[in-house]
Amino acid sequence: GNYSGPLRPQIHFSPPIDFMNDPNGCFLDADGTWHLYYQYNPTDLIAGNQHWGHATSKDLYHWENQQIAISPDNNTQQIFTGSAVVDVDNTSGFFPNQDNGVVAIYTVNTATSQTQNIAYSVDGGFTFMKFEGNPVVSLDPPSTQFRDPKVICYDDHWVMTVSYATDFVIGFFTSPDLKSWTHASNFSHHGLLGLQYECPNLVEVPVADSSDSMYLLLISINPGAPQGGSITQYLPGSFNGTHFQTVDDAARLTDFGKDNYAGQFFYGTDPSSAVFIAWASNWQYGQVVPTGPLEGWRSSMSIPRSISIANVTATGWDLLNTPYNISSLFATPLGISSNLGNSNLQVDYSSIQSGAVYFQVNVTNAGSGGMLNFTFLSSITQESVKGGFFFDGDFWLDRGRTNGFDNPFFTDKFSASNPIAASGAFTLEAVIDRTILEVFLDHGRNSATSTFFPTSPLDTLVVSAGGLGDDVVVSVVVWGLRDA
Numbered sequence: 001g002n003y004s005g006p007l008r009p010q011i012h013f014s015p016p017i018d019f020m021n022d023p024n025g026c027f028l029d030a031d032g033t034w035h036l037y038y039q040y041n042p043t044d045l046i047a048g049n050q051h052w053g054h055a056t057s058k059d060l061y062h063w064e065n066q067q068i069a070i071s072p073d074n075n076t077q078q079i080f081t082g083s084a085v086v087d088v089d090n091t092s093g094f095f096p097n098q099d100n101g102v103v104a105i106y107t108v109n110t111a112t113s114q115t116q117n118i119a120y121s122v123d124g125g126f127t128f129m130k131f132e133g134n135p136v137v138s139l140d141p142p143s144t145q146f147r148d149p150k151v152i153c154y155d156d157h158w159v160m161t162v163s164y165a166t167d168f169v170i171g172f173f174t175s176p177d178l179k180s181w182t183h184a185s186n187f188s189h190h191g192l193l194g195l196q197y198e199c200p201n202l203v204e205v206p207v208a209d210s211s212d213s214m215y216l217l218l219i220s221i222n223p224g225a226p227q228g229g230s231i232t233q234y235l236p237g238s239f240n241g242t243h244f245q246t247v248d249d250a251a252r253l254t255d256f257g258k259d260n261y262a263g264q265f266f267y268g269t270d271p272s273s274a275v276f277i278a279w280a281s282n283w284q285y286g287q288v289v290p291t292g293p294l295e296g297w298r299s300s301m302s303i304p305r306s307i308s309i310a311n312v313t314a315t316g317w318d319l320l321n322t323p324y325n326i327s328s329l330f331a332t333p334l335g336i337s338s339n340l341g342n343s344n345l346q347v348d349y350s351s352i353q354s355g356a357v358y359f360q361v362n363v364t365n366a367g368s369g370g371m372l373n374f375t376f377l378s379s380i381t382q383e384s385v386k387g388g389f390f391f392d393g394d395f396w397l398d399r400g401r402t403n404g405f406d407n408p409f410f411t412d413k414f415s416a417s418n419p420i421a422a423s424g425a426f427t428l429e430a431v432i433d434r435t436i437l438e439v440f441l442d443h444g445r446n447s448a449t450s451t452f453f454p455t456s457p458l459d460t461l462v463v464s465a466g467g468l469g470d471d472v473v474v475s476v477v478v479w480g481l482r483d484a
């Protein structure tokens with residue numbers, strides 16, 4: 001793959017060539033290596049002929065491409081989305097002499113059925129053998145809408161969530177050995193339905209600023225997102241090993257942009273940390289974005305996110321979503337202001353080779369008056385991506401002033417409502433990387449992932465504040481990011 005094209009993100013994972021969609025099989029091994037598999041069509045720039053591509057990383061930013069991990073047996077099959085676990089105790093019997101065996105659980109898609117299958121790896125996740133007893137879960141009569149198994153460990157057993165996509169049902173199955181599975185419960189018609197449920201994820205996440213944890217069920221819907229096309233929702237709740245129950249049955253979105261779909265949590269992280277990565281695109285336009293014809297690849301992942309959950313606003317449990325250890329990429333300080341006041345900070349980042357920049361704004365003593373704005377601009381064409389936050393609650397983004405992609409579904413503007421804390425303190429962070437912008441307000445209580453396609457690289461950042469009362473303090477730091 002050629003990673004030097006002007007549209008190619010430099011700190012986000014993207015496939016060497018051809019088409020990528022969902023993250024699959026995400027896990028952290030005992031040696032500290034992160035494994036990312038992904039829906040991959042190695043023969044075209046659109047979906048079809050799906051395989052599991054594979055990459056590894058020590059820090060979730062510097063990725064090394066690996067061989068394709070799981071391929072279809074023949075051209076009547078595709079290997080769809082799924083997950084992976086480390087079978088430390090050899091519950092499966094595949095790993096008599098090791099504690100680092102990996103089992104992948106995935107959907108085999110054919111013209112007449114979708115079934116759940118497993119494959120095992122004795123070399124730590126690089127090569128896989130398919131289990132002779134596949135499929136391990138199938139329906140009778142067969143269904144073509146039964147997919148995306150995500151497996152976790154709960155006490156003494158394994159738990160699979162899997163989607164009966166067009167029935168709006170998430171099935172929970174349990175197993176002692178990853179081979180024989182028993183249906184335990186159904187969770188149906190909750191939250192937003194869209195036209196299909198896909199990629200369920202059951203995960204235990206830390207409660208912010210405490211040692212507690214809580215279960216979340218993520219369900220991706222496509223099409224039918226409020227923003228159009230594909231989006232992921234989460235339902236906070238409790239899980240007893242067989243049944244999931246929501247705390248309040250409200251649907252909450254992981255993102256208010258349009259480019260955060262089919263996200264998955266990494267298996268094997270410490271209970272005090274939950275790490276999430278998503279496909280940074282949307283089925284409404286992901287197969288026609290201009291990186292295909294111009295550079296021969298399509299789609300990147302989001303940056304990895306650290307996830308926790310907090311219950312401090314009127315809306316109840318909010319997912320907090322921040323860039324995972326982004327400071328490990330800080331290369332060059334580009335700008336700093338300890339008290340911006342009602343003025344602006346302008347930074348020329350054309351010297352940053354990666355084109356990737358991070359900024360963080362810290363605000364204290366804010367009341368409901370005041371606003372922050374940021375603009376990333378091309379000094380050559382004046383194309384821009386911009387956004388801002390009105391302290392009385394509205395957070396917005398506009399990617400419409402870029403000229404490299406014209407598509408009716410490539411919506412220009414997004415907004416979310418975000419009350420600030422009574423203390424008047426909050427943060428705003430953003431990561432931009434050539435063709436993708438991610439913004440995080442209020443420690444990631446609201447966030448948006450947004451691709452954009454300029455005809456000339458963006459190279460200038462302006463952060464400004466206005467309408468601030470006398471006591472409000474706004475500090476800003478801007479960092480150029482190291483090429484990953």
Ligand code: FRU
Nearest residue numbers: 022039050080081147198262
């Ligand atoms: C979600 C999805 C999954 C499916 C995979 C196929 O984006 O449609 O439901 O397994 O993509 O590539």
